[in-house]
Amino acid sequence: xxxxxxxxxxxxxxxxxxxxxxxxxxxxFKTEDGIVRAVDGLSFDLERGKTLGIVxxxxxxxxxxxxxxxxxxxxxxxxVEGEILLEGKExxxxxxxxxxKLRGNxxxxxxxxxLTALSPYYTVGRQIAEPFMKxxxxxxxxxxxxxxxxxxxxxxxxxxxxAKDYPHQFSGGMRQRAMIAMALVCDPDLLIADEPTTALDVxxxxxxxDLLNDLQQEFxxxxxxxxxxxxxxxxxxxxxxxxxxxxxxxxxxxxxxLRSPQHPYTWGLLNSMxxxxxxxxxxxxxxxxxxxxxxxxxxxxxxxxxxxFQDRVGGNRCVTERPPLAPDRASACHLTAExxxxxxxxxxxxxxx
Ligand code: SF4
Numbered sequence: 001x002x003x004x005x006x007x008x009x010x011x012x013x014x015x016x017x018x019x020x021x022x023x024x025x026x027x028x029f030k031t032e033d034g035i036v037r038a039v040d041g042l043s044f045d046l047e048r049g050k051t052l053g054i055v056x057x058x059x060x061x062x063x064x065x066x067x068x069x070x071x072x073x074x075x076x077x078x079x080v081e082g083e084i085l086l087e088g089k090e091x092x093x094x095x096x097x098x099x100x101k102l103r104g105n106x107x108x109x110x111x112x113x114x115l116t117a118l119s120p121y122y123t124v125g126r127q128i129a130e131p132f133m134k135x136x137x138x139x140x141x142x143x144x145x146x147x148x149x150x151x152x153x154x155x156x157x158x159x160x161x162x163a164k165d166y167p168h169q170f171s172g173g174m175r176q177r178a179m180i181a182m183a184l185v186c187d188p189d190l191l192i193a194d195e196p197t198t199a200l201d202v203x204x205x206x207x208x209x210d211l212l213n214d215l216q217q218e219f220x221x222x223x224x225x226x227x228x229x230x231x232x233x234x235x236x237x238x239x240x241x242x243x244x245x246x247x248x249x250x251x252x253x254x255x256x257x258l259r260s261p262q263h264p265y266t267w268g269l270l271n272s273m274x275x276x277x278x279x280x281x282x283x284x285x286x287x288x289x290x291x292x293x294x295x296x297x298x299x300x301x302x303x304x305x306x307x308x309f310q311d312r313v314g315g316n317r318c319v320t321e322r323p324p325l326a327p328d329r330a331s332a333c334h335l336t337a338e339x340x341x342x343x344x345x346x347x348x349x350x351x352x353x
Contacts, residue, residue: 018046019086019087019189019190020045020046022042022043022044022069022082022084023083023084023085024042024081024083025039025042025080025081025082025083025084026039026041026079026081026082027068027080027081029078029079031295033295034295035295037246037297038294040245040246041082042082042248044241046222048189049221049222050222050238051216051223051224051236051239052224052237052238052239052240052241053254054066054224054225054241055230055233056243058228059245060244061243062226065243066192066194066224068080069224070099070102070107071096071102080092086106086190104135105188106190107189107191108183108184108188109183109191110176112196114175118175118179119167120168121166122166124178125144125147125164126147128150128151128182129143129146129147129185130143131182131186132147132186135186136186148163150181150185151163153181153184153218154177154211155207156174172200173200173208176196176200176208177211180196184221187221189221189222191223193212194226195227195228196212198227198228205232213235225237229273230269230270233254234254234258238253239254240253240257242257244303246302247325247332248325249263249265249266249325250262250263258270261344262331262340262341263331263333263340264307264335265307267348268285268287268306271285271351290306298319299319299322300317300321301319301322302322312343313334317334321334
């Protein structure tokens with residue numbers, strides 16, 4: 001298992017070996033309506049060369065966590081507490097100039113929409129070559145050759161010629177490949193991919209996932225793959241962390257989370273996924289209700305207003321007491337381990353098929 005979430009702020013000897021350690025991270029924004037607590041006490045580790053899938057609905061805090069790792073939040077409106085250690089270096093207190101050096105070099109990001117990341121005014125080749133010149137000190141000629149090489153690596157046919165094209169001359173799938181080439185050009189140790197295949201059709205999506213897998217083998221980067229769709233990361237992630245309302249509510253190896261999920265929210269996510277082998281005319285079962293406002297999050301377990309299992313816990317615990325996420329394989333839920341197992345086997349699994 002590559003992610004080991006420990007109790008908030010409790011470093012251990014293993015921390016020394018983690019490539020990325022996030023400890024008791026809190027991120028909040030000042031808005032006109034009040035303070036939005038977007039991330040609320042998140043801890044996880046990631047090892048070099050491994051892939052962590054972070055899953056959750058919009059507003060779960062997954063993208064904010066990763067923008068904070070990259071230092072892409074506005075310090076004027078954002079308060080960050082806790083630790084983000086990259087190879088032992090604290091990023092939450094790093095100067096902008098240090099973060100600037102890290103971005104594109106040690107850490108790179110692939111966004112959902114390549115059109116927002118690629119400039120329409122410059123050729124694709126130039127946009128891939130620039131970070132290589134800036135971070136690796138390469139000459140213009142060497143950087144251009146590297147850009148052509150990277151376009152070839154990500155499967156763009158005739159890369160020597162296509163490097164001279166502008167982004168609008170590429171298809172959506174090719175733009176996404178170009179952005180992956182741009183992200184990997186400096187051989188980063190950590191690649192953060194934020195819903196990188198959401199805007200693509202299923203065939204291209206599968207090609208991009210295969211490509212990321214292949215490139216990870218070649219470059220050995222650690223990958224954080226953010227998605228709202230558990231199915232997308234089934235073949236890709238070593239570990240999965242499920243987020244809800246700013247915190248982690250379940251984590252484990254991909255096999256554990258997909259084959260024996262323990263949290264009612266994860267059950268809901270799996271239940272709402274379309275399956276090719278099921279009756280396609282059967283209605284999907286979406287999770288009732290909507291994610292909570294992070295201005296005024298629910299008391300106790302943040303999932304309680306949407307949870308249909310709270311009466312099995314007894315008393316008022318789900319409303320009054322926030323369940324912790326224990327170390328190692330865990331889910332933040334007051335149900336006992338036996339209850340989780342029985343409910344999953346007898347009530348949830350038959351519905352999943
Ligand atoms: Fe549901 Fe209670 Fe578990 Fe929260 S703690 S997921 S409300 S059963």
